[in-house]
Every structure is written in C-alpha cells, then in structure tokens.
Amino acid sequence: xxxxxxxxxxxxxxxxxxxxxxxxxxxxxxxxxxxxxxxxxxxxxxxxxxxxxxxxxxxxxxxxxxxxxxxxxxxxxxxxxxxxxxxxxxxxxxxxxxxxxxxxxxxxxxxxxxxxxxxxxxxxxxxxxxxxxxxxxxxxxxxxxxxxxxxxxxxxxxxxxxxxxxxxxxxxxxxxxxxxxxxxxxxxxxxxxxxxxxxxxxxxxxxxxxxxxxxxxxxxxxxxxxxxxxxxxxxxxxxxxxxxxxxxxxxxxxxxxxxxxxxxxxxxxxxxxxxxxxxxxxxxxxxxxxxxxxxxxxxxxxxxxxxxxxxxxxxxxxxxxxxxxxxxxxxxxxxxxxxxxxxxxxxxxxxxxxxxxxxxxxxxxxxxxxxxxxxxxxxxxxxxxxxxxxxxxxxxxxxxxxxxxxxxxxxxxxxxxxxxxxxxxxxxxxxxxxxxxxxxxxxxxxxxxxxxxxxxxxxxxxxxxxxxxxxxxxxxxxxxxxxxxxxxxxxxxxxxxxxxxxxxxxxxxxxxxxxxxxxxxxxxxxxxxxxxxxxxxxxxxxxxxxxxxxxxxxxxxxxxxxxxxxxxxxxxxxxxxxxxxxxxxxxxxxxxxxxxxxxxxxxxxxxxxxxxxxxxxxxxxxxxxxxxxxxxxxxxxxxxxxxxxxxxxxxxxxxxxxxxxxxxxxxxxxxxxxxxxxxxxxxxxxxxxxxxxxxxxxxxxxxxxxxxxxxxxxxxxxxxxxxxxxxxxxxxxxxxxxxxxxxxxxxxxxxxxxxxxxxxxxxxxxxxxxx
Numbered sequence: 204x205x206x207x208x209x210x211x212x213x214x215x216x217x218x219x220x221x222x223x224x225x226x227x228x229x230x231x232x233x234x235x236x237x238x239x240x241x242x243x244x245x246x247x248x249x250x251x252x253x254x255x256x257x258x259x260x261x262x263x264x265x266x267x268x269x270x271x272x273x274x275x276x277x278x279x280x281x282x283x284x285x286x287x288x289x290x291x292x293x294x295x296x297x298x299x300x301x302x303x304x305x306x307x308x309x310x311x312x313x314x315x316x317x318x319x320x321x322x323x324x325x326x327x328x329x330x331x332x333x334x335x336x337x338x339x340x341x342x343x344x345x346x347x348x349x350x351x352x353x354x355x356x357x358x359x360x361x362x363x364x365x366x367x368x369x370x371x372x373x374x375x376x377x378x379x380x381x382x383x384x385x386x387x388x389x390x391x392x393x394x395x396x397x398x399x400x401x402x403x404x405x406x407x408x409x410x411x412x413x414x415x416x417x418x419x420x421x422x423x424x425x426x427x428x429x430x431x432x433x434x435x436x437x438x439x440x441x442x443x444x445x446x447x448x449x450x451x452x453x454x455x456x457x458x459x460x461x462x463x464x465x466x467x468x469x470x471x472x473x474x475x476x477x478x479x480x481x482x483x484x485x486x487x488x489x490x491x492x493x494x495x496x497x498x499x500x501x502x503x504x505x506x507x508x509x510x511x512x513x514x515x516x517x518x519x520x521x522x523x524x525x526x527x528x529x530x531x532x533x534x535x536x537x538x539x540x541x542x543x544x545x546x547x548x549x550x551x552x553x554x555x556x557x558x559x560x561x562x563x564x565x566x567x568x569x570x571x572x573x574x575x576x577x578x579x580x581x582x583x584x585x586x587x588x589x590x591x592x593x594x595x596x597x598x599x600x601x602x603x604x605x606x607x608x609x610x611x612x613x614x615x616x617x618x619x620x621x622x623x624x625x626x627x628x629x630x631x632x633x634x635x636x637x638x639x640x641x642x643x644x645x646x647x648x649x650x651x652x653x654x655x656x657x658x659x660x661x662x663x664x665x666x667x668x669x670x671x672x673x674x675x676x677x678x679x680x681x682x683x684x685x686x687x688x689x690x691x692x693x694x695x696x697x698x699x700x701x702x703x704x705x706x707x708x709x710x711x712x713x714x715x716x717x718x719x720x721x722x723x724x725x726x727x728x729x730x731x732x733x734x735x736x737x738x739x740x741x742x743x744x745x746x747x748x749x750x751x752x753x754x755x756x757x758x759x760x761x762x763x764x765x766x767x768x769x770x771x772x773x774x775x776x777x778x779x780x781x782x783x784x785x786x787x788x789x790x791x792x793x794x795x796x797x798x799x800x801x802x803x804x805x806x807x808x809x810x811x812x813x814x815x816x817x818x819x820x821x822x823x824x825x826x827x828x829x830x831x832x833x834x835x836x837x838x839x840x841x842x843x844x845x846x847x848x849x850x851x852x853x854x855x856x857x858x859x860x861x862x863x864x865x866x867x868x869x870x871x872x873x874x875x876x877x878x879x880x881x882x883x884x885x886x887x888x889x890x891x892x893x894x895x896x897x898x899x900x901x902x903x904x905x906x907x908x909x910x911x912x913x914x915x916x917x918x919x920x921x922x923x924x925x926x927x928x929x930x931x932x933x934x935x936x937x938x939x940x941x942x943x944x945x946x947x948x949x950x951x952x953x954x955x956x957x958x959x960x961x962x963x964x965x966x967x968x969x970x971x972x973x974x
Contacts, residue, residue: 204282205273205578214263214290221260223295223335225253227304228267230276230286235266242927243823246275247465247496248287250305252826255293255335255367274574274934279620293335297342297394299407300331300369308829310390310409311431312376314420316523319413320380324519325423327357329371329431330390330407331825334364338397345374348389348406352378357425361395365834367818369825371430386410416523417441419474419489424515426493427507429803429846430831434512435474436519437487439528445484445671454531456559456670457513458485460657461539461546465495476540479658485670486516486530492546493829499933500570501539501546502596503694503798504828509550536669538562540657541622545569545599548630551609552602552688554696560610560669562662565619565651568626569598570934582953585972589959590952592710592970593793593938595690600630601712603637604686605698611641612665614656616649637686687715687736693791693799700739700764705784707734707769709791709960709968710938725749734963735768735781750774784963785864788908791963794937795930796902797912802846803831807838809856812919816926817851820914823931848911849929853922857915864904867967868940870915875899875942877957879967889973891942891956893917898925901940904965924948938971 214236216222228234231244241254271284301309308331313324334340341361345354356362357373364370378388387410394403414420419437426432439445439455462473468491477487490512492498492505499505516530535557539547544566551561567573571594582590595601611634615627624645631643644661687698691706691713699717706713713732720727726745730736742748743760750767753774758765761778768774768781789799806821808814817834824830835841838858841848850857854872867878875897877889891897898916905911914929916922924947928937939960947954959971 204271204278205574206271206282208269208284210267210269212265212267214258214265216258216260216263218260221257223293224256224258225291225293225298225333225335226256227253227287227289227291229289230284231267231288232270233268235264237263240923242819242923243826243931245826246270246272246932247827249308249494249826251300251308251331251829252369252822253291253304253333254822255333257337277621295335295337296396296403297340297364297392297405298333298335299392299405300333301407305331308371310407311371311423311433312388312409312411313423313433315411315413316420317413317416321413321416322380322523323376323378323411324414324420324436325515325522326375326377327373327423327425327431328354328376329373330392331369331371332364332392332405333369334366336396337366339366340364340394340396342372342392342394344393345372346391346393347376347378348391352376352388354390357431358429363833365814365818368821368832368834371825371829371831373425373429373431373831419487421469422512422515422519424511424518426511427799427801428504428828428830429800430829432493432508432511432829433469433491434508434515435468435489436516437477438525439484439486440482441527443482443484445528453528455528456485456531456534456536457516458483458487458666458670459509459513459535459537459539459550460487460489461492461501461509461537461543461550462489462497463539463541463543464497464500467491467495476657479655480663480666483666483670485536485666488512488516494827496827497542497546498828499795499798499930500542500597501549502933503792503795504830505546506549506553506694507799533557534559536560536562536666538564538657538662539566540564541566541651544622545573548599551611552599552605553596553694555605555609555698556696556700558609559672560612560665561606562612562614562665563627563630564614564657564662565616565622566626567622568600568630570594571598572600572626572629573622574934580951580953582951583972586952586955586958589710589938589970589972590936592960594934594936595710595712596692596694596792597934600633602688602690603630603633603639604688604714606634606639607637607685608699609639610665610669611639612661613641613643614659614662615643615645616651616653616656617645617647618649619651621651684718687717689713691791692793693789693796697737697739700741702737703733704736704766704781705734705787705963707732708970709962710970719745733769735766738765738767740764785904785965786961786963790902790904790908790910793939793960794900794902794912794928794941797847797849797910798828798930799910800847801909802844803833804846805841805844805848806832806834807841807848807850808834808836809838809850809852809858813851813853813856813922816914816922817849820849820851820926820929823929827931842905842911847909848905849914850911851914851922851926853916853919857913860903861905861911864965866903866965867961868899868901870899873917875915877942877967877973879971879973889957893921895944895946896921896924897942897944898922899940899942900925900928900937902961921945
C-alpha cells in the first residue's frame, strides 16, 4: 500500500529558441529536470504552484520519484499510483493562476448577501499570480475595469515576485450594487518588470455568487499569515426557537464544522451537510483551514485559520447590518468528519475552555495511529524519541484529560475501511479511563461516509441539547477535580482558567492535577514537568493554595489571576506575569512553530545558490499552505518586519543571531558546533565536519515572539538536505534542530548526526540526541 518507484521520460523542445514553460506535477513529491532537483511538487494535486522552466531547444531528461502515500491516496483496493504531468507554454510574463489550474487559487472573493443588490459578505479578496518572466515583477495596483467597484491593495506596494515565484495578492474591494449588472467584475493587475517604468497589465474576471441572508455563504478574512482565506457561514435562522434568545439580540454560540481531507469548505458536500438541521440555535461555521487538507490537519496553520474565521463573524454582522442574535465567539460546539473528526479532537484538547461540547465523527485518534510508522527505517531509539516527541501535539490520546467536564458524542460506521472504528473505540476507552463522560454510537454496516452522516438522530439531539444550554459560570467548589495537560508546543489554551506557560523539559508532557477539598476549601495542585503556570481569579475563593509542597494561605489574587514560577527547587507566586524567558508564546514547539507567523514569511537568501533554494521553499509554502512569502536578500529588513523569517545560507554566510539573544549552534565555513550544557560541569562542544556533506536546520529567536528558521549547509550540494526538512506535509515530525549529512537521504532519521529540542532559555535540552 505504501511504496516508491521511479519513472524517466523526456521533454522535446521543437523550436529554434528557448521556451518558457509551466510544469504542474500532480501526485508527485519531487522530480529532476536535466538533473536539476525540484522538491515539494504537488502531492495532493492542489495545482497552485507550477514550476517555471526555461528550456533550450532539444531533448531534456525528466526523472520522477514516485511515492505512493497511504494517507493521501488511500489504503483500500489496488495500490496503484496515478500522477499527472502537465506542461503549459507561457508568454514569460506575470501570469494569473486560474481556477482551471487550482480552485480558489484564482480570484478569491466573498459571496453577495441577500439579493443581487446586497453587499459583499466581506471586503477582502485575493488573486494568485505567478512570475514567469526572467525579471522581478513589481505589482503596484489591482483595479476594477469599470466604475462599479473600487479596490485597494492590502499592505504596502509594490509587491515583488522574483522570477518563478507564486504569491497570493491581497486586496479589498467595495462595489456599488448590483456589482455584476453588466457582467463579471473585471480586475486589472498593474505591474512593472525589472527596474523599468513601462506598465504591464494582466486581467482576470470574477462573478460573485448571490446567497440569501440565512443561506450558507462564503466570507473572506485575513489569515494571521498575511493572506486572504475564507470560510462558509450560515447565520441563525429566524425560525430557530432559542431559549437564550428571547429578545433577538442575545448571543448564540458557534457550531464549528471541520471538513475532511481533500474537501473544499465551499463544496456542496460540505456546505450542505447540515441542511437537515436548519433551525439550530447557533452560528454555523465551516472553516477551510486555508486548503482542502486544512494546511496541517487543523493544527498550527489550519487552526489559526479556524480562529480567524470565528473572529470574522462580528465583522460580517457589521458588513451586512445584521439585526438578529449576535455571536459569542468564545463558546464553540465543535464537530467534524474524518480529518475534521481528528481536528475536533485537537480543538477539544487544545482549547477546552472554549468548547461547550464536541462531536468527532469517523475521526482518527492521531496521525501516529492512522498511518503507523512501523515501516520507517529502523533508527536508534534516542533519535526516534526526539522525532516522536516533536509530534506530541498530534497525539490526542495523551491529552484527553483536558476534555473532562465537556460533553462528547462519538460516532463511527462499523464498516469504515478508511478510518477503522478502532480509533473511536480506543478513544472511548481512554476517555473513560481519564474520567471523561462520553457517548459512543457505532452504526452497524455503515462505511466511512454516508448521506446524512453528520445529521443522524443522535447528532441532531446532541446539537440541539448543547447549543441551547445556558453558560454556567465555573467556580472552584463545583469543579472538584481535573487535570491540565499540555504538550508544551505553544498551541495550548487554558483548562478551567489554568494555563501552563513553560515546561521544565521540552519534548515531554506537562501536567497539573487539581483537586478541591470541600471541607477545608483547600485548592491542591500537583505538577509534573511544569516550570510556570497561571491560575484564574476564581481561585481567590480557596482557603489556601498548595502547589506540590509550597503553600499560599488565603491567596490574594488580582483581577487577572496569579502566576506560579519554579526556580528548580521551590515555587514562587506573583500577581503579575512571571519574568519571561527568552523563548515564549508562539516560539514554543518544534520546527513547525515557524508556521505561527503573524504576517507574510520573509525568506532571506545570502547567495545566488541559496536563492534557488529560497524559491523552492517559497513555492512549497504557497502550494501546501497557500502562504504568502517575500524572497529578499536584506536580512536586516527581514528581521525588523512583522512575519517569521526563513534564512537560507551556505557556509559562513549565515548572519549572526539577533542582538540580545544567545544560541547554542554556531556554524563555520566547513563545520557546525553545538554547545551542550548537560554533560559536564563545563559545557561540551559537539562538532561535526563536512566529509560526507553537512547540513542543518534549526530555530532561532526574533523579537515579539517571532521566529527565524535557519536552513544551512557547508556547500550548495548539501543545501537540499536541510531544505527538505522545512515543514511541508504533516506527520513527519521535525524537532527544534536537526544536523545531518547525505546519509540521511537514504537512512532517514538514522542518518542524522544530532537532533533534539531547545528549552525556554534557548539551551539544548537534556533529552536531545548526539551521535
């Protein structure tokens, strides 16, 4: 079911001059054109980011690595592999990516609300452009070609695309109704090539659809990563009989419906799957997660899109002058099917204080269980442990204690051959062992999907019962006993107001077990691998708080709460935030923490050879995450910007770590050196030379909780080793740093020289591995 092979072919250019071509590689992870390596490809068939080729007349060899991936291509039936190579001639200019190549990668715009004279549901829109020219393209305007609409670029202009780069260009649009009375909205993209003054133009058309006020409709908004995303919103029906909505303007919760892998939120299969329950007392929201695979399975990138979509509902209320019930953006009933079921488990365990109830349907328990790692190359347990611990946030089985006190309904078909019912049976058992109440319905004879799977009788009853329930305030005396668990990877919200801020040892779970004594009103906490945490104001009702052996009698807790910090020997408490370590917030986690960018990525190259790899990374981020990137050579400007930075460097070209920060990894022209503080009284230097090539990828700190991802090697040939470890598809696992030589290309993790984690002071953690 999972295998790889090779195919070889040719491109024959029948012409007298060099041709510019766009190559789409659907179902392919990497290929070589005339021995030039192109990695990333288009495994899921997005069609968003073609490779621009400039081929001279004659024959050009094509080598394709064929990878049959069970998770992407299925584990049922014959294990065949279908790939598609599409070669298109290009005019060598700035080319709009059309919906024929990739749905929603062309012009992304919201629906019109009400009737043809209604407003757009949201002002944000975007168009995806590919620079097939041999010069840099500078986009300085997007305009409507008639007088009905006005447009404005989001951010500063001009927007630069280096040759071969693909970028989503965000803009705002406002139209005089009806906006398409004389046909589609025609957009004119104005740009210049190189340093010239001659204006070039590209054209696209878009025909927004009209949706009724209470129909599911497409809304758009800005993703934290700096590009436009969308979700489908169904406002509450005026026929809904809601106990908590007597005056028509009370707040209703959000019903989050997370789609499965490979589905667009705006497809008929998703947007209409709750039509059988038209009168729910909730705002129905179908997030996209940015891509049909939800970016990274509803985790860092995809879940940031969920939160941005929820935050966009109040903007929609203002945009369309809504007169019905308002929205409570902090109360969610979350449900989803398949990968969306897995996303439901993630939401339940990572944002427990926002979830009022959860209904995972046919969801897998964790990516480690869904496609077992049994067939990976055998590796030293120390290396494997560092890799597996970077995936702790994906292993929901370890975090189920966070679900205590939240109603859960599980549903699965007994004949599911995509996600076997084993997953729901296992999680039902683990929930019971964790003291979490759950209802499990297994439907005899039902497959993975069937018509009405999301509106079965048990689910309809579950939706209505919990969406119409009032919000009960929580207090210590009725919480009794619970546990807060975290992977420590910067993506966990509080449980009952308690938030674990920092761990002692990264890569291991952190827990706080909380109990209340109803007789003495004592609040007792027992910690494991926790360095600092925050308690909410409601704990002021405790007669005293005991953290391990440390007691706080009659605690004076401020309106914001009380923090507890360990110095390694004893706990201390403060009504203010504790002194923050160098690594905090969005910087915490494994290598995929780089995806928590607030703003477009800056990809910095330090040499012409590094620029080629920078372009590859940019193309992959656009393909798999629909992300926006800027490819630049000015490191100083990049580190002063708003988004996260990816620095691609060879040898001694790597810039120094940001002023005021220290880092244990130092690179030289022909070697790399790591300071290890955990082996002796004096720090040890772990050094690696370049006899078999040498490359590394690791995180560094930037101000304002920003991150820099360093992609480094001793020479151009080795640079691709590190570049392949930039987050691409989920479930692979990349710890905070990896040092490897060329043997990693066939040995996998066993070919690494060093890998592991950094603690919150940016020191190498004691559970890292060195060969």
